Amino acid sequence: MRFIVDLPLAGLAKWLRFCGFDATVQRFPGRLPAAAPGVYLLTRQQTLDRTERADLLVLTAPDSERQLEEVLRRLQITRGLLQFLSRCGQCNEILVSLPRDQVLGLVPEHVFHTQEQFHQCPKCRQIFWPGSHLPGIISKVLAKLA
Ligand SMILES: [Zn+2]
Structure with missing residues (x-):
């Protein structure tokens, strides 16, 4: 599972990396990144909710902590899927x-x-x-x- 995170959610990307997930930050323009297997797009831009993309999660939580919780809950990610100390929170590199x-x-x-x-x-x-x-x-x- 991999994430492409809308620029304003860069804080969330850091926590996702701490949990072991590949999370790259990108500014979502009018056109979204192309769909790819196992890749989820995360944004808070409510207007994007109208695009019918199964890989797009429009988050409602206001801060990184609750956004992380929201992502884990909505994708049914359990504790066993998290790999701490495997990725740098800053660079997204594998440690x-x-x-x-x-x-x-x-x-x-x-x-x-x-x-x-x-x-x-x-x-x-x-x-x-x-x-x-x-x-x-x-x-x-x-x-x-x-
Ligand atoms: Zn680093």
């Missing part, structure tokens, strides 16, 4: 795992001593570890998921 001995000096010392698994974004080089970048917003949404 690669980083041997522990390579992160010394790159992460706070207490993190180095308490964590076993590290992942890095090949593009922006940011380093992630369990719990590091799982924002509270996700935990709140997760709590409401099946």
Whole structure:
């Protein structure tokens, strides 16, 4: 499952990536991106609701947190389908795992001593570890998921 997100929903795209989904941001012009298998278009432009596209989700939730909840609910995405720490929230790149001995000096010392698994974004080089970048917003949404 992949998402193409309307530019004003860039905040939502970030949370979707944190959940492991491929989410690219694009400004929707008068013409929508072509339909493709497994790809959903997300927007809040209510006028687009009149286009009869099964792959288009016109969201009603006002903020990213509730939009994420709305997407997961409407597409019946369950907890098991989410893959945390697999994608960079900023770049949408797939994270690669980083041997522990390579992160010394790159992460706070207490993190180095308490964590076993590290992942890095090949593009922006940011380093992630369990719990590091799982924002509270996700935990709140997760709590409401099946
Ligand atoms: Zn990145």
